[in-house]
Amino acid sequence: MGRLDGRVALVTGSSSGIGAATARRFAEEGARVAGFDQNPAPDGGPELFREGDVRDEAQVAAVVRAAIEELGGLDVVVNSAGVGGGGPVHQLSAEAWDRVIDINLKGTFLVCKHALAHMVEQRSGSIVNIASIEGLEGVDGGSAYNASKGGVVLLTRNLAIDYGRRGIRANCICPGLIDTPLTAGITGSEAMRDFKQRFIDAHHLGRLGRPEEIAAAALFLASDDASFVTGHALAVDGGVTAGHAFGARKMMGLE
Numbered sequence: 132m133g134r135l136d137g138r139v140a141l142v143t144g145s146s147s148g149i150g151a152a153t154a155r156r157f158a159e160e161g162a163r164v165a166g167f168d169q170n171p172a173p174d175g176g177p178e179l180f181r182e183g184d185v186r187d188e189a190q191v192a193a194v195v196r197a198a199i200e201e202l203g204g205l206d207v208v209v210n211s212a213g214v215g216g217g218g219p220v221h222q223l224s225a226e227a228w229d230r231v232i233d234i235n236l237k238g239t240f241l242v243c244k245h246a247l248a249h250m251v252e253q254r255s256g257s258i259v260n261i262a263s264i265e266g267l268e269g270v271d272g273g274s275a276y277n278a279s280k281g282g283v284v285l286l287t288r289n290l291a292i293d294y295g296r297r298g299i300r301a302n303c304i305c306p307g308l309i310d311t312p313l314t315a316g317i318t319g320s321e322a323m324r325d326f327k328q329r330f331i332d333a334h335h336l337g338r339l340g341r342p343e344e345i346a347a348a349a350l351f352l353a354s355d356d357a358s359f360v361t362g363h364a365l366a367v368d369g370g371v372t373a374g375h376a377f378g379a380r381k382m383m384g385l386e
Protein backbone atom coordinates (compact mmCIF):
# COMPACT_ATOMS: atom_id res chain seq x y z
CA MET A 132 0.00 0.00 0.00
CA GLY A 133 1.36 3.41 -1.02
CA ARG A 134 1.43 6.41 1.30
CA LEU A 135 -0.42 8.51 -1.30
CA ASP A 136 -2.92 5.92 -2.53
CA GLY A 137 -6.05 7.58 -3.89
CA ARG A 138 -4.50 11.07 -3.91
CA VAL A 139 -3.97 13.44 -6.81
CA ALA A 140 -0.83 15.59 -6.70
CA LEU A 141 0.31 18.53 -8.82
CA VAL A 142 4.07 19.04 -9.00
CA THR A 143 5.57 22.12 -10.65
CA GLY A 144 9.12 22.03 -11.94
CA SER A 145 8.44 18.36 -12.62
CA SER A 146 10.83 18.04 -15.57
CA SER A 147 14.08 18.26 -13.61
CA GLY A 148 15.86 17.88 -10.28
CA ILE A 149 13.78 17.98 -7.11
CA GLY A 150 10.42 18.27 -8.92
CA ALA A 151 11.16 15.27 -11.16
CA ALA A 152 12.28 13.15 -8.19
CA THR A 153 9.14 14.18 -6.27
CA ALA A 154 6.79 13.38 -9.16
CA ARG A 155 8.44 9.94 -9.51
CA ARG A 156 8.31 9.16 -5.78
CA PHE A 157 4.69 10.29 -5.44
CA ALA A 158 3.66 8.04 -8.34
CA GLU A 159 5.51 5.12 -6.72
CA GLU A 160 3.53 5.83 -3.54
CA GLY A 161 0.21 5.52 -5.36
CA ALA A 162 -0.61 9.14 -6.29
CA ARG A 163 -1.95 10.19 -9.65
CA VAL A 164 0.49 12.92 -10.61
CA ALA A 165 0.07 16.01 -12.77
CA GLY A 166 3.27 17.77 -13.78
CA PHE A 167 3.82 21.35 -14.93
CA ASP A 168 7.06 22.77 -16.30
CA GLN A 169 8.33 25.17 -18.93
CA ASN A 170 10.38 22.27 -20.35
CA PRO A 171 9.02 18.99 -21.75
CA ALA A 172 8.43 16.06 -19.40
CA PRO A 173 11.19 13.44 -19.17
CA ASP A 174 10.56 9.89 -20.41
CA GLY A 175 8.30 8.10 -17.97
CA GLY A 176 7.19 11.49 -16.59
CA PRO A 177 3.90 12.30 -14.86
CA GLU A 178 0.59 10.74 -15.90
CA LEU A 179 -0.70 14.18 -16.91
CA PHE A 180 1.64 16.94 -18.03
CA ARG A 181 1.21 20.52 -19.20
CA GLU A 182 4.03 22.63 -20.53
CA GLY A 183 3.83 26.20 -19.26
CA ASP A 184 5.17 29.03 -17.14
CA VAL A 185 4.28 29.43 -13.46
CA ARG A 186 4.19 33.20 -14.05
CA ASP A 187 1.26 32.79 -16.44
CA GLU A 188 -1.94 32.72 -14.40
CA ALA A 189 -4.10 31.32 -17.22
CA GLN A 190 -1.70 28.41 -17.76
CA VAL A 191 -1.55 27.74 -14.02
CA ALA A 192 -5.35 27.78 -13.77
CA ALA A 193 -5.55 25.40 -16.74
CA VAL A 194 -3.23 22.75 -15.26
CA VAL A 195 -5.07 22.88 -11.92
CA ARG A 196 -8.35 22.41 -13.79
CA ALA A 197 -6.88 19.56 -15.85
CA ALA A 198 -5.71 17.73 -12.72
CA ILE A 199 -9.16 18.05 -11.14
CA GLU A 200 -11.09 17.07 -14.26
CA GLU A 201 -8.79 14.39 -15.70
CA LEU A 202 -7.26 12.86 -12.56
CA GLY A 203 -10.28 13.23 -10.31
CA GLY A 204 -9.33 15.92 -7.78
CA LEU A 205 -6.43 17.74 -6.21
CA ASP A 206 -5.11 16.77 -2.78
CA VAL A 207 -1.44 17.74 -2.84
CA VAL A 208 0.57 20.53 -4.46
CA VAL A 209 4.35 20.69 -4.56
CA ASN A 210 5.79 23.96 -5.84
CA SER A 211 9.28 23.13 -7.06
CA ALA A 212 9.59 25.31 -10.19
CA GLY A 213 12.32 27.81 -9.49
CA VAL A 214 15.47 29.54 -10.68
CA GLY A 215 18.64 30.87 -9.09
CA GLY A 216 19.80 34.45 -9.44
CA GLY A 217 21.17 37.30 -7.40
CA GLY A 218 24.37 39.26 -7.06
CA PRO A 219 25.29 42.56 -5.45
CA VAL A 220 22.18 44.71 -5.21
CA HIS A 221 23.84 47.86 -6.58
CA GLN A 222 24.61 45.99 -9.79
CA LEU A 223 21.42 43.95 -10.11
CA SER A 224 19.04 45.02 -12.87
CA ALA A 225 15.37 45.43 -12.02
CA GLU A 226 14.64 42.89 -14.77
CA ALA A 227 16.88 40.25 -13.19
CA TRP A 228 15.28 40.93 -9.78
CA ASP A 229 11.76 40.65 -11.23
CA ARG A 230 12.54 37.36 -13.00
CA VAL A 231 13.66 35.61 -9.80
CA ILE A 232 10.87 37.03 -7.65
CA ASP A 233 8.22 36.35 -10.30
CA ILE A 234 9.17 32.72 -10.87
CA ASN A 235 10.03 31.71 -7.31
CA LEU A 236 7.53 33.74 -5.30
CA LYS A 237 4.72 34.91 -7.57
CA GLY A 238 4.67 31.54 -9.35
CA THR A 239 4.25 29.79 -6.00
CA PHE A 240 1.47 32.22 -5.08
CA LEU A 241 -0.39 31.64 -8.36
CA VAL A 242 -0.30 27.85 -8.07
CA CYS A 243 -1.40 28.01 -4.42
CA LYS A 244 -4.18 30.44 -5.32
CA HIS A 245 -5.78 28.18 -7.91
CA ALA A 246 -5.23 24.96 -5.96
CA LEU A 247 -6.65 26.50 -2.77
CA ALA A 248 -9.88 27.52 -4.51
CA HIS A 249 -10.52 23.80 -4.95
CA MET A 250 -9.10 22.66 -1.59
CA VAL A 251 -11.27 25.14 0.34
CA GLU A 252 -14.41 23.54 -1.10
CA GLN A 253 -13.00 20.05 -0.60
CA ARG A 254 -12.00 20.93 3.02
CA SER A 255 -8.69 19.12 2.75
CA GLY A 256 -5.32 19.45 1.08
CA SER A 257 -1.59 19.61 1.61
CA ILE A 258 0.71 22.22 0.10
CA VAL A 259 4.47 21.71 0.07
CA ASN A 260 6.55 24.65 -1.16
CA ILE A 261 10.21 24.15 -1.99
CA ALA A 262 11.89 27.16 -0.39
CA SER A 263 15.60 27.03 0.58
CA ILE A 264 17.91 27.44 3.54
CA GLU A 265 18.56 30.74 1.78
CA GLY A 266 15.01 31.68 2.76
CA LEU A 267 16.01 31.18 6.41
CA GLU A 268 19.35 32.94 6.47
CA GLY A 269 21.43 35.15 4.22
CA VAL A 270 24.43 34.24 2.11
CA ASP A 271 26.85 36.46 0.23
CA GLY A 272 25.45 37.31 -3.20
CA GLY A 273 22.02 35.87 -2.33
CA SER A 274 19.93 39.06 -2.77
CA ALA A 275 17.01 38.29 -5.13
CA TYR A 276 17.07 34.53 -4.54
CA ASN A 277 17.12 34.88 -0.76
CA ALA A 278 14.35 37.49 -0.86
CA SER A 279 12.21 35.19 -3.01
CA LYS A 280 12.73 32.16 -0.78
CA GLY A 281 12.22 34.15 2.43
CA GLY A 282 8.94 35.23 0.87
CA VAL A 283 8.01 31.61 0.16
CA VAL A 284 8.68 30.66 3.81
CA LEU A 285 6.39 33.39 5.16
CA LEU A 286 3.73 32.87 2.50
CA THR A 287 3.66 29.21 3.57
CA ARG A 288 3.23 30.10 7.25
CA ASN A 289 0.39 32.47 6.35
CA LEU A 290 -1.36 29.78 4.32
CA ALA A 291 -1.15 27.48 7.34
CA ILE A 292 -2.86 30.13 9.47
CA ASP A 293 -5.50 31.15 6.94
CA TYR A 294 -6.56 27.69 5.78
CA GLY A 295 -5.99 25.44 8.81
CA ARG A 296 -9.65 25.50 9.78
CA ARG A 297 -10.48 24.18 6.32
CA GLY A 298 -8.34 21.08 6.84
CA ILE A 299 -5.55 22.37 4.60
CA ARG A 300 -1.92 22.04 5.70
CA ALA A 301 0.90 24.14 4.25
CA ASN A 302 4.60 23.50 4.84
CA CYS A 303 7.83 24.23 3.09
CA ILE A 304 11.12 22.45 2.67
CA CYS A 305 14.38 24.36 2.94
CA PRO A 306 16.96 22.29 1.08
CA GLY A 307 20.69 22.74 1.40
CA LEU A 308 22.80 22.35 -1.72
CA ILE A 309 21.28 19.55 -3.79
CA ASP A 310 22.90 17.86 -6.77
CA THR A 311 20.61 19.04 -9.61
CA PRO A 312 21.02 20.83 -12.94
CA LEU A 313 20.24 24.13 -11.16
CA THR A 314 23.22 23.66 -8.85
CA ALA A 315 25.45 22.53 -11.71
CA GLY A 316 24.49 25.70 -13.61
CA ILE A 317 25.46 27.95 -10.71
CA THR A 318 28.57 26.18 -9.41
CA GLY A 319 29.80 24.52 -12.60
CA SER A 320 32.21 27.25 -13.70
CA GLU A 321 35.89 27.35 -12.77
CA ALA A 322 35.34 30.61 -10.88
CA MET A 323 32.69 29.02 -8.68
CA ARG A 324 34.64 25.83 -7.84
CA ASP A 325 36.04 27.23 -4.58
CA PHE A 326 32.64 28.57 -3.56
CA LYS A 327 31.03 25.19 -4.21
CA GLN A 328 33.60 23.35 -2.08
CA ARG A 329 33.17 25.83 0.80
CA PHE A 330 29.41 25.48 0.54
CA ILE A 331 29.68 21.68 0.61
CA ASP A 332 32.00 21.96 3.65
CA ALA A 333 29.26 23.88 5.49
CA HIS A 334 27.07 20.75 5.23
CA HIS A 335 28.03 18.82 8.36
CA LEU A 336 27.27 15.54 6.61
CA GLY A 337 30.08 16.52 4.23
CA ARG A 338 28.31 16.15 0.92
CA LEU A 339 25.66 17.54 -1.44
CA GLY A 340 22.10 16.33 -1.01
CA ARG A 341 20.27 14.21 -3.57
CA PRO A 342 16.93 15.19 -5.16
CA GLU A 343 15.46 11.93 -3.83
CA GLU A 344 16.20 13.09 -0.26
CA ILE A 345 14.07 16.19 -0.82
CA ALA A 346 11.36 14.06 -2.47
CA ALA A 347 11.28 11.86 0.65
CA ALA A 348 10.70 14.93 2.85
CA ALA A 349 8.00 16.17 0.45
CA LEU A 350 6.34 12.75 0.69
CA PHE A 351 6.30 12.97 4.49
CA LEU A 352 4.79 16.47 4.48
CA ALA A 353 2.25 15.59 1.77
CA SER A 354 1.09 12.39 3.44
CA ASP A 355 -1.06 11.66 6.48
CA ASP A 356 2.14 10.90 8.41
CA ALA A 357 2.37 14.69 8.78
CA SER A 358 -1.31 15.13 9.69
CA PHE A 359 -0.48 17.50 12.60
CA VAL A 360 2.34 19.36 10.85
CA THR A 361 1.51 22.74 9.32
CA GLY A 362 3.26 26.08 8.98
CA HIS A 363 6.63 24.39 9.28
CA ALA A 364 9.83 25.18 7.38
CA LEU A 365 11.73 21.89 7.33
CA ALA A 366 15.46 22.24 6.73
CA VAL A 367 16.73 19.25 4.75
CA ASP A 368 20.24 20.54 4.54
CA GLY A 369 22.85 18.10 5.81
CA GLY A 370 23.15 20.27 8.92
CA VAL A 371 24.05 23.65 7.38
CA THR A 372 21.60 25.58 9.55
CA ALA A 373 22.61 23.64 12.70
CA GLY A 374 25.51 26.05 13.12
CA HIS A 375 29.12 26.61 12.20
CA ALA A 376 32.28 24.49 12.43
CA PHE A 377 35.50 26.44 13.05
CA GLY A 378 38.03 23.62 13.46
CA ALA A 379 37.32 22.00 16.84
CA ARG A 380 35.98 18.95 15.03
CA LYS A 381 39.44 18.34 13.59
CA MET A 382 41.10 18.80 16.99
CA MET A 383 38.66 16.26 18.42
CA GLY A 384 39.57 13.75 15.72
CA LEU A 385 36.07 13.93 14.16
CA GLU A 386 36.97 15.13 10.64
Ligand SMILES: NC(=O)c1ccc[n+]([C@@H]2O[C@H](COP(=O)([O-])OP(=O)(O)OC[C@H]3O[C@@H](n4cnc5c(N)ncnc54)[C@H](O)[C@@H]3O)[C@@H](O)[C@H]2O)c1
Pocket residue numbers: 143144145146147148149150167168169170183184185186210211212213214215234235238261262263264305306307308309310311312313314
Ligand atom coordinates in the same frame (compact mmCIF):
# COMPACT_ATOMS: atom_id res chain seq x y z
N1 LIG B 1 19.30 22.48 -6.08
C1 LIG B 1 19.47 23.09 -4.91
O1 LIG B 1 20.57 23.07 -4.32
C2 LIG B 1 18.32 23.78 -4.26
C3 LIG B 1 18.50 24.22 -2.94
C4 LIG B 1 17.46 24.88 -2.31
C5 LIG B 1 16.26 25.09 -2.99
N2 LIG B 1 16.13 24.66 -4.26
C6 LIG B 1 14.85 24.92 -4.93
O2 LIG B 1 14.31 23.71 -5.36
C7 LIG B 1 13.49 23.95 -6.51
C8 LIG B 1 13.88 22.98 -7.61
O3 LIG B 1 15.24 23.22 -7.95
P1 LIG B 1 16.13 22.15 -8.70
O4 LIG B 1 17.46 22.20 -8.08
O5 LIG B 1 15.41 20.86 -8.84
O6 LIG B 1 16.27 22.89 -10.12
P2 LIG B 1 16.15 22.33 -11.62
O7 LIG B 1 16.66 23.44 -12.46
O8 LIG B 1 16.75 20.99 -11.73
O9 LIG B 1 14.56 22.21 -11.80
C9 LIG B 1 13.74 23.35 -11.79
C10 LIG B 1 12.61 23.11 -12.78
O10 LIG B 1 11.76 24.27 -12.74
C11 LIG B 1 11.40 24.58 -14.07
N3 LIG B 1 11.07 25.99 -14.17
C12 LIG B 1 11.92 27.04 -14.00
N4 LIG B 1 11.25 28.18 -14.23
C13 LIG B 1 9.98 27.84 -14.56
C14 LIG B 1 8.84 28.59 -14.90
N5 LIG B 1 8.87 29.93 -14.99
N6 LIG B 1 7.69 27.93 -15.15
C15 LIG B 1 7.64 26.58 -15.10
N7 LIG B 1 8.71 25.82 -14.78
C16 LIG B 1 9.86 26.45 -14.51
C17 LIG B 1 12.61 24.22 -14.90
O11 LIG B 1 12.28 24.04 -16.27
C18 LIG B 1 13.10 22.95 -14.22
O12 LIG B 1 12.53 21.81 -14.82
C19 LIG B 1 13.70 25.41 -6.89
O13 LIG B 1 12.62 26.17 -6.37
C20 LIG B 1 14.98 25.78 -6.19
O14 LIG B 1 15.06 27.14 -5.89
C21 LIG B 1 17.12 24.01 -4.92
